[in-house]
Amino acid sequence: MINDYYEVEVPQYVVLGSNILEKGLKEINILKRVRVALIITGPTKTREYGEIVKNILADMNIKVFIYSLDSSFEKMQDKYTNEIRSILNVALQNGVEIIFSAAGGKVFDIVKVCSELLSIPYISIPTTASHDGISSPIISYPIFEVISNKIPLKSSRVRPPIAILADTAIVSKSDRRLLYAGCGDLIAKFTAILDWKLAHERLKEKFNEYAAAMSILGFKIVKNRRKIINLATEESYRIVLKALIAVGVAAGFVSSSRPLSGSEHIFSHTLEMLLYRYGLKPALHGEQCGIGTIIMTYLHGKNWRLIKSILREIGAPTNANELGIEEKYLIEALAASRKTRPTRYTILNERNISYEEAKKILCEVEVI
Numbered sequence: 249m250i251n252d253y254y255e256v257e258v259p260q261y262v263v264l265g266s267n268i269l270e271k272g273l274k275e276i277n278i279l280k281r282v283r284v285a286l287i288i289t290g291p292t293k294t295r296e297y298g299e300i301v302k303n304i305l306a307d308m309n310i311k312v313f314i315y316s317l318d319s320s321f322e323k324m325q326d327k328y329t330n331e332i333r334s335i336l337n338v339a340l341q342n343g344v345e346i347i348f349s350a351a352g353g354k355v356f357d358i359v360k361v362c363s364e365l366l367s368i369p370y371i372s373i374p375t376t377a378s379h380d381g382i383s384s385p386i387i388s389y390p391i392f393e394v395i396s397n398k399i400p401l402k403s404s405r406v407r408p409p410i411a412i413l414a415d416t417a418i419v420s421k422s423d424r425r426l427l428y429a430g431c432g433d434l435i436a437k438f439t440a441i442l443d444w445k446l447a448h449e450r451l452k453e454k455f456n457e458y459a460a461a462m463s464i465l466g467f468k469i470v471k472n473r474r475k476i477i478n479l480a481t482e483e484s485y486r487i488v489l490k491a492l493i494a495v496g497v498a499a500g501f502v503s504s505s506r507p508l509s510g511s512e513h514i515f516s517h518t519l520e521m522l523l524y525r526y527g528l529k530p531a532l533h534g535e536q537c538g539i540g541t542i543i544m545t546y547l548h549g550k551n552w553r554l555i556k557s558i559l560r561e562i563g564a565p566t567n568a569n570e571l572g573i574e575e576k577y578l579i580e581a582l583a584a585s586r587k588t589r590p591t592r593y594t595i596l597n598e599r600n601i602s603y604e605e606a607k608k609i610l611c612e613v614e615v616i
């Protein structure tokens with residue numbers, strides 16, 4: 249009888265270092281057979297990086313198209329579907345064989361969706377160290393929720409990037425706020441794994457020790473190296489990138505985002521969707537997840553003060569004021585979190601939190 253069976257889907261190439269972009273691209277075997285590529289960038293600075301990648305690929309006799317996402321796409325979730333349709337058109341009309349994501353943030357989700365729908369591979373070239381989407385085979389929950397009504401995407405689980413080229417010379421030019429946010433996304437693994445273990449205990453949900461250990465490693469790296477990370481040197485970016493890549497790869501061990509995301513992410517997603525509804529801009533994903541981890545560690549009855557002090561020493565926000573979000577939205581989000589994703593069993597399923605209780609909890613952990 250087989251007790252354990254799982255398919256491991258991981259990137260074939262991971263290149264991390266300073267000024268590795270050109271050498272790294274030239275060493276990827278699959279690119280030697282590619283004739284047409286599409287580079288997706290964000291609206292501003294990442295366009296320059298897209299041009300750099302384009303020149304290297306052109307040197308390798310690859311025909312390259314660049315698609316830069318519109319500046320307003322982050323604010324208007326409905327625009328995601330329009331952007332995806334435009335990218336699919338460009339790719340189909342030009343016989344694109346591979347997609348590059350030369351960006352940070354939500355561009356990765358768009359690239360993952362397009363790669364999945366076109367059944368072609370993608371290569372991840374992060375320009376920030378702000379989230380684990382650079383390596384994970386997962387589309388973030390709020391975006392999946394928005395687009396899956398209009399785009400025929402069956403699951404938020406997609407293929408992982410075929411290669412990751414993380415050039416610290418590029419990434420270290422990004423704002424240190426993004427680096428600290430990446431640490432929030434790593435700190436989040438602490439409660440993500442607690443929630444996973446809880447679901448295993450209560451519902452016998454399958455638990456994978458390898459994936460859990462890799463994910464917790466991401467948390468430990470940030471915990472142990474927080475003082476160096478705070479300095480925001482190129483070494484700090486290298487440490488955080490390496491940890492983000494490792495935890496993203498951990499998700500390739502199981503068919504879900506379980507190792508990466510638990511109640512703290514559900515809180516962040518709830519807050520994000522709520523703010524969009526009010527026409528307001530959320531904080532960074534990792535920043536919100538960091539705050540979520542303080543709250544959920546408290547609900548798990550663990551040492552939330554330690555989580556808070558790690559985040560503070562890193563330089564990440566630890567309360568509503570530093571997050572730049574009014575207290576009332578955080579209270580509303582915590583009270584509503586239980587209903588956001590009830591099928592993912594977490595500590596949120598264990599108690600009903602009213603608005604008044606949410607307020608009390610947030611005061612207790614000094615988030616408000």
Ligand SMILES: [Zn+2]
Nearest residue numbers: 379380433537
């Ligand atoms: Zn995350």
